[in-house]
Amino acid sequence: MKHFFRIHEYKVLLYRILLAYLFYMIARILFFAYNFSLIKINSFTDFLSLSIHGLAFDSTAILYTNLLFIVLSILPFYINTKNSFQKILFYLYFITNLLVYATNFIDFIYYKYTFNRSTRASLDTLENEQNKWLLFSNFIIRYWHVFTLFFILCFVWIFLYKKVKITNELRKFNASYILSSILGFLVIGALVVGGIRGDFKKSTRPINMLDASRYVTDASQADFVLNTPFAIIRTWNTNTFKKVQLVDKNTIDSLIVPIKQYQNFPKTKPNVVIFILESFAKEYVGAFNKDMPIPNYKGYAPFVDSLAQHSLIFTKGYANGYKSIHGMSSVLAGIPSFKDAFTSSPYPKQKIESLVSVLKNEGYDTSFFHGAPNGSMGFLGFGNILGFDHYYGKNEYNNDADFDGSWGIWDEPFFQYFNKTISAKKQPFMATLFSVSSHEPYVVPEKYKNKFPKGDNAMHQCIGYTDYALKQFFKVAKKQPWYNNTIFVLVADHDNLIYYQEYGKDQNFHTVPILFFTPSEKFKGVNTDWAQQIDIYPTLLDMIGYEKPFRSWGRSLISEKKVPPFVMRYSSDKYQMMSGNYICTFDGEKAVGFFDKNDKELQHNLIKNRNAEMNVLEQRCKAFLQDYMQRIIDKKLTLDK
Numbered sequence: 001m002k003h004f005f006r007i008h009e010y011k012v013l014l015y016r017i018l019l020a021y022l023f024y025m026i027a028r029i030l031f032f033a034y035n036f037s038l039i040k041i042n043s044f045t046d047f048l049s050l051s052i053h054g055l056a057f058d059s060t061a062i063l064y065t066n067l068l069f070i071v072l073s074i075l076p077f078y079i080n081t082k083n084s085f086q087k088i089l090f091y092l093y094f095i096t097n098l099l100v101y102a103t104n105f106i107d108f109i110y111y112k113y114t115f116n117r118s119t120r121a122s123l124d125t126l127e128n129e130q131n132k133w134l135l136f137s138n139f140i141i142r143y144w145h146v147f148t149l150f151f152i153l154c155f156v157w158i159f160l161y162k163k164v165k166i167t168n169e170l171r172k173f174n175a176s177y178i179l180s181s182i183l184g185f186l187v188i189g190a191l192v193v194g195g196i197r198g199d200f201k202k203s204t205r206p207i208n209m210l211d212a213s214r215y216v217t218d219a220s221q222a223d224f225v226l227n228t229p230f231a232i233i234r235t236w237n238t239n240t241f242k243k244v245q246l247v248d249k250n251t252i253d254s255l256i257v258p259i260k261q262y263q264n265f266p267k268t269k270p271n272v273v274i275f276i277l278e279s280f281a282k283e284y285v286g287a288f289n290k291d292m293p294i295p296n297y298k299g300y301a302p303f304v305d306s307l308a309q310h311s312l313i314f315t316k317g318y319a320n321g322y323k324s325i326h327g328m329s330s331v332l333a334g335i336p337s338f339k340d341a342f343t344s345s346p347y348p349k350q351k352i353e354s355l356v357s358v359l360k361n362e363g364y365d366t367s368f369f370h371g372a373p374n375g376s377m378g379f380l381g382f383g384n385i386l387g388f389d390h391y392y393g394k395n396e397y398n399n400d401a402d403f404d405g406s407w408g409i410w411d412e413p414f415f416q417y418f419n420k421t422i423s424a425k426k427q428p429f430m431a432t433l434f435s436v437s438s439h440e441p442y443v444v445p446e447k448y449k450n451k452f453p454k455g456d457n458a459m460h461q462c463i464g465y466t467d468y469a470l471k472q473f474f475k476v477a478k479k480q481p482w483y484n485n486t487i488f489v490l491v492a493d494h495d496n497l498i499y500y501q502e503y504g505k506d507q508n509f510h511t512v513p514i515l516f517f518t519p520s521e522k523f524k525g526v527n528t529d530w531a532q533q534i535d536i537y538p539t540l541l542d543m544i545g546y547e548k549p550f551r552s553w554g555r556s557l558i559s560e561k562k563v564p565p566f567v568m569r570y571s572s573d574k575y576q577m578m579s580g581n582y583i584c585t586f587d588g589e590k591a592v593g594f595f596d597k598n599d600k601e602l603q604h605n606l607i608k609n610r611n612a613e614m615n616v617l618e619q620r621c622k623a624f625l626q627d628y629m630q631r632i633i634d635k636k637l638t639l640d641k
Helices: 007-034 044-065 067-074 083-114 120-128 132-142 144-163 175-197 209-215 221-225 228-234 249-255 302-308 324-333 355-361 376-386 411-423 459-477 533-543 612-633
Strands: 271-277 312-318 365-370 390-392 429-434 486-492 514-517 525-532 566-571 574-579 582-586 591-596
Touching (some): 007 083, 007 144, 044 175, 044 228, 067 083, 132 144, 271 324, 302 514, 324 355, 324 376, 324 429, 324 486, 324 533, 355 365, 355 533, 365 411, 390 411, 411 429, 411 459, 486 533, 525 533, 566 612, 574 612
Parallel strands (some): 271 429, 271 486, 312 525, 365 390
Antiparallel strands (some): 566 574, 574 582
């Protein structure tokens, strides 16, 4: 009878699937071990409870991955128990499982930079890298311990798999065998469907990333509940760019004012030089941390600190994304990235009004500099969409003696190349440099090995080196005839490794320095209002006295009267708008939380005690998101459409 009902085969199948659950749980524990300072779990009880909730997300990933394996294991083939067929199942099981399982290990390291589980959009970042194998080999060397753990677990997994085998049995391929197999297929199929969906209720949708937040008391715990394969699977074919109808047009025009026009300063044509500094987080710069409650704070950018004394700086500045390409679109085009990057969506290949296009129309020569191989990070492609006149990368630099061995040309020589190139241009010019060196694998040129403080994490000496490169740039640039007629902007693309606990709080993730410097010190001071990367574009147009209307979701940081200071970003799987006294968390349709602006960890939801200011803030969230989606999808990112 047991041969007819294939009980032994089903037990072995269950054992093999349970092995996957075991190793996913081990990966979850290791993920926490590598990122324990960023994930707030206060007790073993909480750890256990969150781990149990994580089983639902593990089920989806495991059952999706093993769908073909399960089907082949339970279909009534005459050869199911034969050694040859079991060997096919063995290779299918481990090729699929180990490839998918490996993505968990990426986030042991990568999570420190994004504060989110990796998604399909994370994989898209690699498409534009020409030196993938070099980067991969450097990653293996630096994080050998992660790879060692992976291969040890693979070995143990294979060992345990082989401990329980299906014995080759002679059986009759008759009606009883087929009928019992069909019954088993239906039962197991129903369990698999329910496991993939997250439950068996017809009325509910399959679980997604947001569902992980249902079980948490701190936003960071959602990433512990999730696993990386689930995050990639659930975002593989999703397009989060979808139109929503939440408010009327008058609300958008009054609360967001997507078409800006300023007439606050006389029209001038100064040069514009923008430094987008790789991973140069606010945490690392002393001038931006004077009011932060951090005992024994140390900064690692003495030159930027000195420049800040003569500049207009914004100490509550935020990145509008968490990757380098997000920083480029936010700073230069005023287009933020939320759950998925605008540049990785189906919609970036359209005419875009930006700082580049506006200044080109005003007679500026426009150029973009990045010391990595041309095309890295997607900068060349997006630069072409924005319409830069010139692109200068590692190819144009044409001297591999200054190659850092991983990403591109060291910052110091490339900054001098930047200075030399723009000094040969006719004024006015607009030039953007995206730096390279303050990045993993966290090394500096050999000749500067002991010049900069090593600090408390690997990033600190790299910040010291890029800061030194800036100092050398300005030392030479101030002798050039164009220098005094130039507005300089310094901003980071996103943050990086965290040392101080204060920066492990949700509201301090992705904070960046924003600095405007003019040699005449026309714009100077310390501003503590909300500020963001998408504000740089309208601020610069305001500074130069640009009088025409233009599209911008950001606001001028120096003279805006219609739109109060705010920040719009995506964090912890929700939209967030910060303005006035509150932080609004928004699920795409409605507010799901309001928090005091000083509640950096978003622990005390005030939604049950809503007031008028909160109601307006929710309307602003709706208006922003609706206009953002409609303009991008309808290709209305210019005023001529």
